[in-house]
Amino acid sequence: MTLSSQFTVNKSVVFSSSTVCSSIINSRWGLFNSVKLQRNIPKFRNLSINSCLTTSDNGEFRREKHDVGDRDGVIIVDHGSRRQQSNLMLNEFVKMFRDKTKYPIVEPAHMELAEPSIKAAFNLCVQQGANRIIVSPFFLSPGRHWNQDIPSLTAEAAKEHPGVSYIVTAPLGLHELLVDVVNDRIKHCLSHVAGDADECAVCIGTGKCRLH
Numbered sequence: 733m734t735l736s737s738q739f740t741v742n743k744s745v746v747f748s749s750s751t752v753c754s755s756i757i758n759s760r761w762g763l764f765n766s767v768k769l770q771r772n773i774p775k776f777r778n779l780s781i782n783s784c785l786t787t788s789d790n791g792e793f794r795r796e797k798h799d800v801g802d803r804d805g806v807i808i809v810d811h812g813s814r815r816q817q818s819n820l821m822l823n824e825f826v827k828m829f830r831d832k833t834k835y836p837i838v839e840p841a842h843m844e845l846a847e848p849s850i851k852a853a854f855n856l857c858v859q860q861g862a863n864r865i866i867v868s869p870f871f872l873s874p875g876r877h878w879n880q881d882i883p884s885l886t887a888e889a890a891k892e893h894p895g896v897s898y899i900v901t902a903p904l905g906l907h908e909l910l911v912d913v914v915n916d917r918i919k920h921c922l923s924h925v926a927g928d929a930d931e932c933a934v935c936i937g938t939g940k941c942r943l944h
Contacts, residue, residue, distance in 0.1 A: 800833070800835045800866065801864075802836055802861075803861060803862055803863045803864065804835070804837065804862055804864050804865075804866055805837040805838075805839065805854075805856075805857025805858070805860065805862030805864070805865045805866065806829075806835055806837065806838045806839070806857075806865075806866045806868060807838075807839050807840075807841050807850065807853045807854065807857065807865060807866070807867045807868065808822070808825065808826050808829065808838065808839075808840055808841070808868050808870050809840075809841040809842065809843055809850055809853070809867060809868070809869055809870060809882060810822050810840075810841075810842060810843065810869075810870040810871070811842065811843050811844065811845070811871070811877065812842030812843050812844045812845035812846040813842075813845055813846060814845055814846075816846075819842060819846045821933070821934075822840045822842070822870065823840050824933075825840075825870070826838055826839070826840040836860075837857050837860045837861070837862050839853040839856050839857055840853065841853035841854075841867075843877060843881060843882060843885065844881075849885070850867070850882070850885040850886055850889055851885065851888065851889040854886065854889035854890065854893070854898075855889070855892070855893075858893050858896055862896070863895070863896055863897070864896065864897045864898065864899075865886075865890070865896060865897070865898040865899075866898070866899055866901060867882065867886050867898060867899065867900045867901065868901050869882055869900070869901070869902075869903045870904075871903040871904065872903060872904050872905075872910075873903060873904075873905070874902070874903055874905075878900075878902075878903050882900055883900050886898055886900055917932070920932055921935075921941050924941050925941065925942060925943055
């Protein structure tokens, strides 16, 4: 596997050493782990996984060696929808992400169908003083959008800002914390069906969370 199949880097080396938080393949897709970048990365199978997303006792993310800095802008990008409520949900997630990580520059973006676009978010980050942009796809799995569309749109946005580097990170993948997220969602929906919990923010007002 080559570096290009893991993430896209443009204009300059964006980390100070050869160790970065990247996506390793365990069989096909695995969890985030720190790996040494080489010209050709061999296939990895049955690896023990150490997540680079660590939290402190108060639930906030700890700052690791290669962390987001004050001059970094983070763009969290989803697909985008014609349904405004879905787009607004990304705004809520970005607010939660910003509050928990304490990163100073975090902007939402939609790949298509809605604003702000990746280009608009890129511009906003630069206006706030960012000289490196980290584009994080809010996608579960890799695919054409991650391989082609998002890198292409980001590269186009970067043309207006010479000297500003960027990276498109891996999608969420098979991170073990997603197990807790899915399990929590299941338990909440079952509690709602039993009459012990209100509809969650996703289902509220739809009446869809019910037994058939």
